[in-house]
Amino acid sequence: MIPKLFGKWDFSEVSVRDPGLKRYICLRPKIFPYSAGRHEAKPFGKSYVLIVERLANMLMRPGRQGGKKTRAINIVRQSFEIIHAKTGQNPIQVLVQAIEHSAPREETTRVAYGGIVYRVSVDVSPSRRVDLALRFLAEGARTRNKNSSKPIEESLAEELLAAASGDSRSYAVGKRDEIERIALASR
Numbered sequence: 001m002i003p004k005l006f007g008k009w010d011f012s013e014v015s016v017r018d019p020g021l022k023r024y025i026c027l028r029p030k031i032f033p034y035s036a037g038r039h040e041a042k043p044f045g046k047s048y049v050l051i052v053e054r055l056a057n058m059l060m061r062p063g064r065q066g067g068k069k070t071r072a073i074n075i076v077r078q079s080f081e082i083i084h085a086k087t088g089q090n091p092i093q094v095l096v097q098a099i100e101h102s103a104p105r106e107e108t109t110r111v112a113y114g115g116i117v118y119r120v121s122v123d124v125s126p127s128r129r130v131d132l133a134l135r136f137l138a139e140g141a142r143t144r145n146k147n148s149s150k151p152i153e154e155s156l157a158e159e160l161l162a163a164a165s166g167d168s169r170s171y172a173v174g175k176r177d178e179i180e181r182i183a184l185a186s187r
Contacts (some may be wrong), residue, residue: 003031005052005092006077008158009084014093018100020126025051026098033073045129049128050078051095054130058138075153090169091160098163102172103129106183123185132179133172137163140171 004010011029016022024047033053039045046054056072059065067071078093087094108119120136124132140163148155162170169176 002027005030005033006080007031009080009092009094009115013090014096016096016100021041021100021103021130024126024130025099027051027092027096028120033076034069044127047130051099051130052092055137056099059141060132061138061142075156078153079156079160082161083160086157088123089174094160094164098137098160098172099133101166102163102170102176103133104176104179104183105129107179108183110184119182121187126127130149133176135165136172139175143171143176149168 002012011027014027016025017058019119024145026048028048028050031049033056035053036048042048049057053073056069056076059072059075060067060069065075070143074164083089083091083094084086104124106121107124109122110117111120137159140159144150144159145152147183157168159172163172166173168174
């Protein structure tokens with residue numbers, strides 16, 4: 001029997017369409033997304049951590065959820081239930097689509113040449129693309145929740161649904177578009 005996430009959602013029907021991100025989005029079946037940091041000693045170890053756990057880790061930024069992993073995992077679980085109730089889709093697939101749509105392909109870096117500093121457009125590695133997408137999704141949930149009476153679970157569910165559909169009203173998709181626009185201007 002293949003384990004299901006939180007006993008509800010199956011990993012076998014989830015697919016990653018972006019071939020560059022396929023290796024860095026871990027979809028190994030687990031019941032509970034908790035690795036206890038066993039990936040830290042390995043190079044590129046975070047690519048072996050379940051993508052749901054990585055989202056929960058991004059939610060644990062300084063503030064109300066800082067360092068409270070069980071609370072962050074419960075936020076993700078409840079937002080997945082909201083997504084499933086609204087769309088009827090597998091929420092893990094919605095998360096993967098949101099990452100694919102909010103991961104920037106190109107960004108800028110600073111180059112100093114002869115005392116002059118200017119920006120140069122560079123391609124983004126797949127590992128960094130996943131990291132940035134998860135960061136943007138978590139920031140988007142926090143900014144949607146900042147001046148609202150809604151709980152953070154609803155804000156995260158709305159952000160994931162908007163990013164999965166590629167909607168420009170999503171914070172994560174907007175940040176990706178902004179980064180890529182700046183990179184295009186500095187070619």
